[in-house]
Amino acid sequence: MIQTENLTKRFPCSTPRAGREGAEALTWLTAVDGVTFDVAAGEILALLGPNGAGKTTTVRMLASILTPSAGRAQVAGFDTVRDARQVRHAVGLLTEFPGLYLRMQADEYLAFFGELQGLSAEQIRRRTATLTERFGLAQARRQRLAEYSKGMRQKLALIRAMLHDPPVLLLDEPTSAMDPHSARQVRDAILDLRRERRTVLLCTHNLTEAELLADRIAILCRGRIVALDTPARLKAQLLGPSLLEVRLADSLNGYLPGLTDLVQVEEWGDTWFRYRTSSPETTNPALLARLAAMEARVLTLSEVPRSLEDVYLRIVSDGGDDEQDR
Amino acid sequence: MSRTAEPPRPMAPGRQRSNFKVVGIIARRELRDTVRDWRIVSPILILTLLFPWLMNWTAQTAIEFVQRREATIIGERLIPFLLMIVGFFPISFSLVIALETFVGEKERHSIEPLLAMPITDLELYLGKMIAATALPLLGSLLGIGVYLGGLYLSIGWAPSWSLFIQILTLNILSALVMVSGAVVVSSQTTSVRAANLLASFIIVPMAILIQVESVVMFWGNYHALWSISVGLVVVMLILVRMGVKTFNREEILGREIDELNLARTGQLFRQFFVQPPGGRPGSRAGPQASPPLRLLHWLGRVYRHDLPFLLRRNWMPMAIVLLFAIVAAGIGWAYVARYPLPQGMLRLEELSDQEFEALSNVSFLPALRTESIFAHNVEVLLLAGLAAVVSLGVFAILLLMVPIVLVGFFAGQVAWLGYSPWTFLATFILPHGLFEIPAAVVATAFALRIGASVTAPREGLTVGEGLVAAIADFVKVFLFLVAPLLLVAAFIEANLTPQIVLWAYGG
Numbered sequence: 001m002i003q004t005e006n007l008t009k010r011f012p013c014s015t016p017r018a019g020r021e022g023a024e025a026l027t028w029l030t031a032v033d034g035v036t037f038d039v040a041a042g043e044i045l046a047l048l049g050p051n052g053a054g055k056t057t058t059v060r061m062l063a064s065i066l067t068p069s070a071g072r073a074q075v076a077g078f079d080t081v082r083d084a085r086q087v088r089h090a091v092g093l094l095t096e097f098p099g100l101y102l103r104m105q106a107d108e109y110l111a112f113f114g115e116l117q118g119l120s121a122e123q124i125r126r127r128t129a130t131l132t133e134r135f136g137l138a139q140a141r142r143q144r145l146a147e148y149s150k151g152m153r154q155k156l157a158l159i160r161a162m163l164h165d166p167p168v169l170l171l172d173e174p175t176s177a178m179d180p181h182s183a184r185q186v187r188d189a190i191l192d193l194r195r196e197r198r199t200v201l202l203c204t205h206n207l208t209e210a211e212l213l214a215d216r217i218a219i220l221c222r223g224r225i226v227a228l229d230t231p232a233r234l235k236a237q238l239l240g241p242s243l244l245e246v247r248l249a250d251s252l253n254g255y256l257p258g259l260t261d262l263v264q265v266e267e268w269g270d271t272w273f274r275y276r277t278s279s280p281e282t283t284n285p286a287l288l289a290r291l292a293a294m295e296a297r298v299l300t301l302s303e304v305p306r307s308l309e310d311v312y313l314r315i316v317s318d319g320g321d322d323e324q325d326r
Numbered sequence: 327m328s329r330t331a332e333p334p335r336p337m338a339p340g341r342q343r344s345n346f347k348v349v350g351i352i353a354r355r356e357l358r359d360t361v362r363d364w365r366i367v368s369p370i371l372i373l374t375l376l377f378p379w380l381m382n383w384t385a386q387t388a389i390e391f392v393q394r395r396e397a398t399i400i401g402e403r404l405i406p407f408l409l410m411i412v413g414f415f416p417i418s419f420s421l422v423i424a425l426e427t428f429v430g431e432k433e434r435h436s437i438e439p440l441l442a443m444p445i446t447d448l449e450l451y452l453g454k455m456i457a458a459t460a461l462p463l464l465g466s467l468l469g470i471g472v473y474l475g476g477l478y479l480s481i482g483w484a485p486s487w488s489l490f491i492q493i494l495t496l497n498i499l500s501a502l503v504m505v506s507g508a509v510v511v512s513s514q515t516t517s518v519r520a521a522n523l524l525a526s527f528i529i530v531p532m533a534i535l536i537q538v539e540s541v542v543m544f545w546g547n548y549h550a551l552w553s554i555s556v557g558l559v560v561v562m563l564i565l566v567r568m569g570v571k572t573f574n575r576e577e578i579l580g581r582e583i584d585e586l587n588l589a590r591t592g593q594l595f596r597q598f599f600v601q602p603p604g605g606r607p608g609s610r611a612g613p614q615a616s617p618p619l620r621l622l623h624w625l626g627r628v629y630r631h632d633l634p635f636l637l638r639r640n641w642m643p644m645a646i647v648l649l650f651a652i653v654a655a656g657i658g659w660a661y662v663a664r665y666p667l668p669q670g671m672l673r674l675e676e677l678s679d680q681e682f683e684a685l686s687n688v689s690f691l692p693a694l695r696t697e698s699i700f701a702h703n704v705e706v707l708l709l710a711g712l713a714a715v716v717s718l719g720v721f722a723i724l725l726l727m728v729p730i731v732l733v734g735f736f737a738g739q740v741a742w743l744g745y746s747p748w749t750f751l752a753t754f755i756l757p758h759g760l761f762e763i764p765a766a767v768v769a770t771a772f773a774l775r776i777g778a779s780v781t782a783p784r785e786g787l788t789v790g791e792g793l794v795a796a797i798a799d800f801v802k803v804f805l806f807l808v809a810p811l812l813l814v815a816a817f818i819e820a821n822l823t824p825q826i827v828l829w830a831y832g833g
Contacts, residue, residue, distance in 0.1 A: 065441045088444040097435035103362045115351045116443040
């Protein structure tokens with residue numbers, strides 16, 4: 001549903017630079033640099049990256065708001081440059097800022113965007129009722145948006161993006177400024193979108209959320225994709241083989257020397273030890289068999305959770321520091 | 327829905343929308359937003375209902391007063407003037423609304439969801455234009471209605487249809503000029519505050535325009551109002567073109583926005599001035615070379631590359647200026663038939679040194695000395711550059727046309743008096759004109775480019791950057807080409823031209 005090929009965006013930038021002789025004063029800032037990825041129907045791709053990495057510019061190109069300087073993108077089968085109008089109809093965009101008209105009521109606001117999307121009055125009425133109910137805004141439909149809390153505004157912006165039932169959703173920080181309950185509602189809605197085979201591109205700084213929702217994660221740094229894979233594979237690639245922990249009912253005394261030919265123990269305590277293996281399917285059964293033979297009473301054997309944050313920080317620290325917003 | 331199902335499609339549009347419908351949807355929302363803002367509505371209401379009534383009273387009082395002193399003409403002129411004022415005051419709010427509508431959306435980040443809709447830039451532009459113009463225009467019409475109704479009921483005065491249409495046209499055009507100007511201003515800022523500061527570029531010319539209209543109306547020359555209307559149409563078309571060019575998704579979200587930063591502007595000017603245009607290699611003198619040597623290399627590059635490149639790049643404005651120069655000469659020639667000099671008034675064969683020296687006593691002409699002529703010509707052409715900035719290049723061309731009209735006029739007079747115009751041109755004009763005319767054409771063309779840079783900045787540059795680049799080009803060409811040519815021309819005009827004239831006509 002989303003396909004990009006060498007997608008590149010350069011902005012003119014006339015800031016004078018010392019020592020630049022031999023060219024006109026105009027220089028170019030490359031915000032997105034040869035980005036290639038695809039997102040299938042029913043898939044959620046999380047786009048992560050530091051401020052200024054090029055996430056928002058990528059989203060704007062996919063929404064046919066900005067024209068790529070090079071490369072191309074297709075959304076829902078439409079070319080983002082040639083078929084801009086169709087792309088804008090096929091995409092639901094949640095922008096970085098809700099950007100609401102605060103003197104309007106929610107109903108009026110949604111009707112306005114519904115009309116621009118070409119929906120009939122009946123379609124608008126039906127979708128407004130369904131979505132406001134789903135996000136808990138049904139009671140506030142006749143309230144002026146200036147009276148909405150930050151979280152309510154964010155939810156209304158999400159409803160605006162979903163109003164015309166688009167097959168592709170580009171969501172920039174969908175749960176920012178939301179309380180835990182509202183954030184849960186939105187996350188559930190995003191998972192529902194996946195179940196409905198919609199394609200979701202999720203830009204977020206919330207790594208837990210990305211790990212929870214995304215099928216794959218792309219990390220952008222200085223306009224380039226520096227990592228793109230499932231969360232599990234990214235962890236394996238960057239943090240090494242899984243770290244496993246065994247907990248025993250008794251003290252560890254005497255057991256470890258008998259395990260050295262099977263695993264390399266990295267850490268241990270009074271009743272537990274941790275080891276790393278790249279082939280858990282063979283190592284773990286053998287280890288359990290050995291411990292059973294030693295009459296050790298095993299309580300648990302589990303993988304030590306490793307956060308996406310570790311992966312992200314590793315990649316981003318390799319990829320460079322924050323730049324100005326792109 | 328199962329995982330294997332076809333991906334969903336967006337909800338089908340209810341019916342095919344026309345462009346006008348989209349424009350209407352946008353305009354309706356904007357209007358609704360505006361009428362909910364008491365800060366905008368209450369002054370318009372006051373200007374619509376209270377102010378016309380006050381003007382009504384003023385008109386009646388003034389008429390009674392001047393009738394007692396048998397100066398009825400003042401009253402006759404005052405009533406239409408107040409009609410224009412009553413109509414214009416609500417119109418002035420179109421500027422406030424337009425700035426709020428265009429730049430306010432950017433500032434509040436509400437523009438991006440709109441840009442993500444399946445609408446064109448032009449539909450969005452027109453919708454906002456209509457919204458910004460409609461309410462003040464309605465206020466203006468209501469105000470005019472209240473004023474005229476009151477006058478008709480009190481003293482039985484009603485305007486002629488011609489005057490009524492003139493005032494309406496002027497008001498509508500003023501509103502459109504202000505709104506289209508506001509769009510251009512908005513495209514250069516990201517905050518309403520900055521836009522309000524830049525709005526003086528609209529307010530000041532409009533204030534001057536109102537003063538001109540006032541003079542015209544008190545003078546009673548109502549036909550001149552049509553000329554002003556035509557002028558407003560031209561300005562509006564230029565501003566709309568600029569607005570359409572700058573109000574698009576790429577410019578709104580994908581551009582650096584100009585800031586009023588004098589230090590940066592200075593740096594940018596230096597960069598445009600020092601560096602070669604067209605991305606050619608810089609100075610060949612290495613960084614170790616002494617400053618005078620580097621300067622020499624730089625000057626060499628300016629003459630070898632920069633000036634030929636700039637002249638080639640600006641062939642179009644030069645051609646336009648040349649065309650206007652020819653037209654000006656034709657106009658001058660054509661005026662001979664209307665204002666012929668009496669036969670025998672001009673005797674070229676009697677010209678003498680003393681008469682050339684006497685030219686110094688004509689107040690608007692420089693003394694017949696190299697430095698005076700040079701200074702005069704430099705002043706005029708620099709003024710053309712300055713005037714171009716505020717007049718979109720129009721004044722620059724007018725400044726060039728005036729002396730050429732005179733040349734054409736005198737050449738025509740000479741012919742009318744039985745002399746050969748070719749000899750006249752070859753002796754009076756050609757010797758110094760060989761240098762002065764190309765210098766004037768080049769300088770005016772680059773001044774015209776300054777004006778045009780505001781309406782159509784070079785690709786990739788903001789309006790401000792384009793303006794700085796055009797000024798840098800103008801300064802470079804002026805310093806290294808125009809000024810030397812003017813100096814040579816001034817020397818010839820002061821020292822050789824009179825001798826050639828005297829030699830040719832045997833004085």
